[in-house]
Amino acid sequence: MEREWVWYGGRLSIDFVNTRKQRYAAGRELLLSSADLDDWLATAGLRGHAPLAEATELREAIDAGVRSVVAHTAFPAATRKTINHWLARTEPPHLEMRAGAPVLRTHTGPLSRIALDAAELFGTDTRNRLRICAGSDCSGRFVDLSAGQRRRWCVMAVCGNRAKAAQHRRTKGST
Numbered sequence: 001m002e003r004e005w006v007w008y009g010g011r012l013s014i015d016f017v018n019t020r021k022q023r024y025a026a027g028r029e030l031l032l033s034s035a036d037l038d039d040w041l042a043t044a045g046l047r048g049h050a051p052l053a054e055a056t057e058l059r060e061a062i063d064a065g066v067r068s069v070v071a072h073t074a075f076p077a078a079t080r081k082t083i084n085h086w087l088a089r090t091e092p093p094h095l096e097m098r099a100g101a102p103v104l105r106t107h108t109g110p111l112s113r114i115a116l117d118a119a120e121l122f123g124t125d126t127r128n129r130l131r132i133c134a135g136s137d138c139s140g141r142f143v144d145l146s147a148g149q150r151r152r153w154c155v156m157a158v159c160g161n162r163a164k165a166a167q168h169r170r171t172k173g174s175t
């Protein structure tokens with residue numbers, strides 16, 4: 001099955017937030033099953049599995065954080081709590097001996113990896129680069145990594161061009 005994953009978020013945790021699209025309206029869920037989640041995690045390069053309900057709970061907590069940063073409102077306590085919950089489940093990497101040779105073992109699950117990415121984003125000045133696409137039917141989340149930090153669209157070729165075409169239609173209609 002062809003899935004509609006988008007990867008313009010600029011960060012792992014923001015790409016994850018964008019697995020729910022069209023948030024300007026009621027939202028359209030792309031993670032409808034554990035198989036969807038498995039596919040997203042694998043495509044994102046994360047190993048392991050995670051329960052769907054816990055994954056979407058973390059995702060919505062991160063999105064609440066994104067919205068608060070963009071709107072300059074108080075950072076949600078629940079978001080911090082949820083992220084910290086998953087950070088606490090991060091195990092330090094360590095060396096194990098296997099057949100006389102040391103092997104690097106890491107047991108950090110995919111949701112802890114996503115939470116760590118979100119913590120690095122929210123917990124540093126990078127949070128000031130968080131944006132919500134200005135496309136009237138989009139609201140995709142992304143981190144503006146451009147030098148000028150004036151990016152308005154998730155993907156210029158999609159939402160930017162659509163907005164330009166709408167502007168063009170309005171201009172023509174008014175003359």
Ligand SMILES: [Zn+2]
Nearest residue numbers: 133138154159
């Ligand atoms: Zn967009």
